[in-house]
Amino acid sequence: MEISVEVNGATHTSDVEPRTLLVHYIRDVVGLTGTNVGCDTSSCGACTIHVNGEAVKSCTMLAVQADGQSLTTIEGLANGDQMHPMQEAFMECHALQCGYCTPGMVMASISLLDENPNPTEAEVREGLEGNLCRCTGYHNIVKAVLSAAGGAK
Amino acid sequence: MIPVSFDYARAGSADEAIALLAEHGDEAKLMAGGHSLLPMMKLRLAYPAMVIDIERIADLSYINDGGDHLAIGALTRHRAIETSALVAEHAPLLAHATSQVGDPQVRHRGTFGGSLAHADAAADHPSVLLAMGGTVVAKGPGGEREIAAGDFFAGFLESSLAADEMITEIRIPKHTGGGWSFQKFNRRAQDWAIVGATVQRNNGSTQVALVNMHPTPIRAAAVEEALAGGASATDAAEQAHVGMEPSSDLNASVDFRNHLARVLVRRALNEAGID
Ligand SMILES: Cc1cc2nc3c(=O)[nH]c(=O)nc-3n(C[C@H](O)[C@H](O)[C@H](O)COP(=O)(O)OP(=O)(O)OC[C@H]3O[C@@H](n4cnc5c(N)ncnc54)[C@H](O)[C@@H]3O)c2cc1C
Ligand code: FES
Ligand code: FES
Numbered sequence: 001m002e003i004s005v006e007v008n009g010a011t012h013t014s015d016v017e018p019r020t021l022l023v024h025y026i027r028d029v030v031g032l033t034g035t036n037v038g039c040d041t042s043s044c045g046a047c048t049i050h051v052n053g054e055a056v057k058s059c060t061m062l063a064v065q066a067d068g069q070s071l072t073t074i075e076g077l078a079n080g081d082q083m084h085p086m087q088e089a090f091m092e093c094h095a096l097q098c099g100y101c102t103p104g105m106v107m108a109s110i111s112l113l114d115e116n117p118n119p120t121e122a123e124v125r126e127g128l129e130g131n132l133c134r135c136t137g138y139h140n141i142v143k144a145v146l147s148a149a150g151g152a153k
Numbered sequence: 154m155i156p157v158s159f160d161y162a163r164a165g166s167a168d169e170a171i172a173l174l175a176e177h178g179d180e181a182k183l184m185a186g187g188h189s190l191l192p193m194m195k196l197r198l199a200y201p202a203m204v205i206d207i208e209r210i211a212d213l214s215y216i217n218d219g220g221d222h223l224a225i226g227a228l229t230r231h232r233a234i235e236t237s238a239l240v241a242e243h244a245p246l247l248a249h250a251t252s253q254v255g256d257p258q259v260r261h262r263g264t265f266g267g268s269l270a271h272a273d274a275a276a277d278h279p280s281v282l283l284a285m286g287g288t289v290v291a292k293g294p295g296g297e298r299e300i301a302a303g304d305f306f307a308g309f310l311e312s313s314l315a316a317d318e319m320i321t322e323i324r325i326p327k328h329t330g331g332g333w334s335f336q337k338f339n340r341r342a343q344d345w346a347i348v349g350a351t352v353q354r355n356n357g358s359t360q361v362a363l364v365n366m367h368p369t370p371i372r373a374a375a376v377e378e379a380l381a382g383g384a385s386a387t388d389a390a391e392q393a394h395v396g397m398e399p400s401s402d403l404n405a406s407v408d409f410r411n412h413l414a415r416v417l418v419r420r421a422l423n424e425a426g427i428d
Contacts, residue, residue, distance in 0.1 A: 001161060018161035018204065021195075040154055042192055043343070045258065054232075054261040060191055061262070064161055065184075065208065111257065129342035130256025 003067035007032065008076030016063045023047045025063035026073060034074040034103050038132070045131030048104035048111075049073045055111030057130070074103035077110075086110050086148045095144035097135035105131050109145045118149060156194035163206040167292055167321050170207050174317045175294055177203045183319055184208065185228060185267035188259055213266075213321055216240060221327055222287075227266025227320040232257075234265060244325050246333040246353050250281045253335065256343040266320040269305070272312040272370070273345075277337065279306060279370030280351040283362035284333075287325040293318035309368040331355045332425030336417040337364070340404065347404045350393070350417035352425040359427065366397045366414050373397075376418055386427040390419035 004013045007030050014029050026049065027033050035058060038046030042060040049058045050072040077084035086106050089095070096102045105128065112119065112127040119127060124145045125138075133141060164170035174181055182201035184190050185208055193199040207213075213228040216237045223243050225234065234240050235251045254260055254268070254277050268278040269289060282289070282302045289300045291314055300313060307313045314320070331354030337346045349364030350373075359380050361373040375392035394411035401407045 017158065019156045019158055019194075021155065024155075040195070042188070042259070045256070048258060051261075055258050056261055057258045060188055062161075062187065062191065064163075065187065065206065108258065111261075115257075126342075127257055130258045 001064055001067075003064055005030075005063075005066050005068070006070040008072055018062065018064050020063040021059055022049075022061040022063050022066050023058035025066070026058060026071070029063075032073050032075050036100055036103060038100065038104075038134075043132070044101070044104075045108055045128075046101055046104040048107040048131065050107060050111060053111075053114065055108045055130075072107075074106060077106070084110070086113075086144070089144040089148035090141075093140045093144035093147055095137060095140040097133075097137050101131060101133045101135075105133065105141055109141075109148070112145065113149055119145070121146060154195040154197075156191070157197060157200040159194075159201055160203045161206065162203065163209060166210060167207075167213060167319060170205055170210070170319055171292060171294055171317060173203075173205045174319070177205075179316060181205055183270075185264040185270075186230065186262040188255075188263040189267060189271045189273070207319065208264075218243075219324065222324045223327065225265055225323045225325065227264065227322060229265050231255075231260035231263045231265070231268070235260060243327040244285065245328065246285060246335060246351065247278075247281050247325060250277045250335045250337075250351065253277060253337050259343070265323055269323065270312055270314065270320055272306050272308075272310055274306075274309070274367055274370050275345040275365040276370070277335075277346065277349065277364060280349060280362035280364045281335070282323070282325075283370055283372050284351040284353040284360045285325050285328070286353075286355075286360065287323055289320055290322040290324065291315075291318040292321045297321070299324070303372070306369040306371075311369075326355070328353065329355050331359075332427070334421035334424035336421045336424070338413055338417060348399075348410050348413035348417060350414065350421040352418075352421040354425055354427075359422070359425070361393075361418060361421070363393070363397065363414055363418075366394070366399045366410060368398060368400075371397070373414075373418060376422075380422075380427070386419055386422035389427075390415050390422060393418040 038044035181203040213226040375395035379389035393414040399410040
């Protein structure tokens with residue numbers, strides 16, 4: 001089936017099998033490999049991207065469901081050399097160790113602040129419950145999100 | 154994991170979806186948010202030959218004030234329910250329970266109709282529908298019918314919808330100020346309930362429903378009868394496991410589930426204002 005998807009501002013038109021998962025479309029068809037596959041069972045959040053501005057697990061969506069929609073992946077955040085404030089905050093707070101969960105964490109964190117610009121620490125922890133960090137670096141991840149929220153004020 | 158190959162059609166309206174269901178029969182499955190169906194297809198527990206995508210039926214995504222009830226379109230996402238001022242005012246139990254479903258990513262995709270049609274005893278919304286005494290509007294080739302919550306859940310992962318029917322709307326009676334509670338016990342963030350208890354009081358009567366205590370979503374009839382007979386919350390809660398056939402799995406044995414049901418029902422009754 002032919003689908004047309006806006007990814008990070010550019011429109012891609014491709015022919016995909018209906019059973020193609022969105023994450024595989026992004027990685028293998030569009031060629032953006034920043035979005036990781038962790039569990040492949042909707043649990044870990046490593047594959048989180050934005051669909052029309054909202055965090056979604058791209059292993060649990062079909063590429064055909066994204067036809068005509070606008071996606072943002074981790075590659076779409078920086079403006080040239082200028083990192084997104086959430087990326088800056090993750091760097092400043094050492095919110096990554098191996099980095100595998102990081103693209104998904106950053107995308108989920110941005111969506112969280114879009115919906116709740118001034119979260120409490122508890123709200124950040126709850127809001128990131130769909131994202132697992134195998135290195136267990138949660139403390140600094142939460143710190144980074146709170147710091148990004150403060151910076152946005 | 155990649156699902157078995159299937160054909161895909163996108164329905165633009167309920168009538169189109171119903172016509173496609175009638176044409177393809179057992180081979181076809183509706184897909185709303187896909188957050189129950191797609192994981193099952195990836196595990197190859199489901200392998201429809203035809204997926205009918207109903208997600209874009211825009212006129213089935215709404216939350217309206219219907220006078221004595223809220224009318225909620227089947228394609229309304231969990232996130233919309235969780236953040237709706239109307240739901241917060243007239244069905245606080247539904248708003249709160251919805252905020253406990255999965256995680257934000259899941260709530261951005263999952264729909265109210267999908268949650269109910271999936272008829273999972275471990276899911277949160279069926280217990281809310283039962284406790285609040287809601288109804289489900291089903292549309293088929295012959296028109297619409299309204300199914301009471303108590304008649305909707307027919308078996309394990311099975312609703313009483315006919316093969317060519319879809320849910321178009323869910324009606325939730327407005328809460329009239331009585332207490333309510335939703336108690337969900339799980340070990341991992343974002344997970345389904347190991348056991349849950351839902352209580353809604355309305356005009357002197359108390360309705361209690363349980364999550365994951367039976368092959369189907371279910372009302373705790375023995376607890377409700379004890380309360381109607383004047384029992385205290387503590388005594389009534391002792392009946393929570395009566396008539397239930399919970400499963401035993403990695404998370405909990407039957408005995409532990411029975412214990413959880415009694416404890417959670419007691420807490421829920423207390424939180425709803427019953428001593
Ligand atoms: C990681 C994860 C965690 C989750 N945690 C929870 C949780 O804690 N609690 C909970 O309750 N749920 C949980 N869920 C399930 C989630 O709420 C699902 O979104 C929901 O159960 C199904 O909604 P859907 O729109 O995605 O339905 P789909 O997956 O699209 O469909 C589910 C079933 O319903 C049928 N269907 C869908 N819409 C209709 C309709 N309008 N009419 C007739 N049939 C229809 C489909 O054919 C299919 O059989 C979780 C899901 C995931 C992936
Ligand atoms: S890879 Fe999608 S949630 Fe883990
Ligand atoms: S930094 Fe390693 S998984 Fe999170």
